[in-house]
Amino acid sequence: MNTAAELPALLKQLREQAEMSQSDLAARLCAITGTATVTRAEVSRWERGRRRPEAWLAALAAGLDVERSVLEAAAERDRRRALPDARGMWPQPIVAEALPSQQTGTVETDDEWTRVSELLRRTFLKRGVAAITLPTVGVAELQHIAAALEDARRYADAALVEHFRRRIDEAAGLDRTVGAAASIPIVLGLVTAIDQTARDARPDVRRALLRTAALAAELLGWFYRDLGAGHPAGYWRDRAMEWAQTAADSAMQGYVLLKKAQAAWDERDAVGMMAFVQAVQEGPWRLPPHVQAEAAQQAARAHAMLDQDVTAMESEIEQARELLTEATSSAGMGSHFNKALFELQVAICHAEVGRPDRALELYEAHLTQAAFSKRDFGYFLSLKGAAYAATKDPDNAAASALSALEIARATDSARTHREVLRVVGRLRTWRQRPAVQELRQAVLA
The missing domain is CATH 1.10.3450 (Hyaluronidase domain-like)
Structure with a gap:
């Protein structure tokens, strides 16, 4: 594996090493994330560098059996290559072949994206915002955001605020399906864009933007909390409080x-x-x-x-x-x-x-997979295991904790993993039982 390769080439290399077609990889990603949004054509765009799959790196790492840090390093190299060279020349744009517009339902072509690509690159990179953090928007909406970043007093309005709120809701939805790690880059980019826009916006729009920034920061606090990262979780909760106070x-x-x-x-x-x-x-x-x-x-x-x-x-x-x-x-x-x-x-x-x-x-009456997201189901399943342990039922306690552990690993939930470890500690008295030994071995693995 050429770990110095650009992300598109690296993805293709890893897929071929795994003896998967593009359709095979798309199907595996859908199975991992519990969605049906990844297609063969989308994988093809990633491998040809037509679109960056940064929001999918966690799922790609699992699907290709590679450390996520390897893909993240390749993505970082690509981002750096997107900056102008020493001559002030910009690289060729990375655009989508055909992207459905949220507002019109129409399909936008390469030509339309090419016409705005220079505007997007210059505006977003100048403001420190990666366009990839806005993955589901159409050309018209991106133009609106870019204009607001350049001239917030003139172009920042209620429609822009609503756009940011929809993106935050989408990131929260992604968290519920594949875990927090995939959503963090998206929301970090949104926070940067919102904060930059709010600085020069009209007072009424600024307050609405700051309220939205507080929502995004609170969500980031939750993401980092679930990943077991206490310090950044506390930082983002404090930022949420600061923005909420500023917005009254x-x-x-x-x-x-x-x-x-x-x-x-x-x-x-x-x-x-x-x-x-x-x-x-x-x-x-x-x-x-x-x-x-x-x-x-x-x-x-x-x-x-x-x-x-x-x-x-x-x-x-x-x-x-x-x-x-x-x-x-x-x-x-x-x-x-x-x-x-x-x-x-x-x-x-x-x-x-x-x-x-x-x-x-x-727990028996209300803990169902239909009522909770996969991640939350796993969390409460770990607490159910602790309740079983308290009733001196080690087999059911171990079985619940083992199921919770599998979900914790699938969703990168350190919070659930921590609760599973607490169950293991409670089961020391029964450590010779086969079910408890199986749980301990799974934890050590």
């Missing part, structure tokens, strides 16, 4: 504090968790019912962890249940906190106060 978005400030409480749970920091939750509940902001319900549930868990106060725990759970019934909208801040997720959070509370049997009843 008090609700987002309360929401970021709630996310800090959730991060404290990962470390089993009950004191920190309670402090953040109390700040959420007592702050001056008006939060949607979904968010208030989640805050009450977090308070219930903190009570369970701190002092085993069942009465206080159940009071907060009941308050959360009432708030959840008041929530009529299925969109907006905190809308992911639905009944199924709530019941599993309640299961965690019961496990913390020494009621693992009740926790298992809730």
Whole structure:
């Protein structure tokens, strides 16, 4: 393998070494990501350098059985080659052969992309934004963004803000299917573009852009949290708070504090968790019912962890249940906190106060693959394994943790992997049992 090759040549070389056709690789990527969006033609574009597959590097690494760092290094070399040379000359553009426009549904040709490629290269590279971070947009929309980056006061508007919000939603969707690693480069690029545009935009547009930047930063905090990278996760939550304060978005400030409480749970920091939750509940902001319900549930868990106060725990759970019934909208801040997720959070509370049997009843009733993304299903499956261990059922505990481990590796979820390790620790007493030995061997592998 020529590790110094450009990414297109390297992809072709790795595919041929694996004795796969372009169609074979496309099918494997679809199976890995759980989508049906990769075609033979798309693989062909990547190998001919017509389009950069940077959002697919994690899946490509798995599909081609190569370290992701090898592909990332090749992609970085390609990015550097996209800069002008010493003579100020630009390389030939990398364009898409035929890209569907989101706004019109029409197909745009090479000629159309060639006409705007110089504008895109100069504008995006000058602003530090890779055009690849905007992978699903059409020519007209890219022109709009480029114009706003060049002259935000004139061209930045509500349509641009909506564009950025759609891209953030798409990145969140990609996270749910293949994990956070594939989405991070996209959202980092979006944050850069939003921040650059907001600096010169009109005051009303600037506030909307800063609110959007806060959304993106909070999402990045979640991505890094799931990958087990505590320092960058905390950095991006702090940036989200900063942008929310600058935009006078008090609700987002309360929401970021709630996310800090959730991060404290990962470390089993009950004191920190309670402090953040109390700040959420007592702050001056008006939060949607979904968010208030989640805050009450977090308070219930903190009570369970701190002092085993069942009465206080159940009071907060009941308050959360009432708030959840008041929530009529299925969109907006905190809308992911639905009944199924709530019941599993309640299961965690019961496990913390020494009621693992009740926790298992809730897991059995509400933990389904239909109700949760693959990554989240794996996470709660690991917690179900811990509940089995607490009931002295090592075989079911090991089986649940083993399934969770497979999902954690498929989605790069360090958070789930950490919970699996906790289950392994709880199963030391039964380490001679075949199911427990199988789990230990899988963890070591």
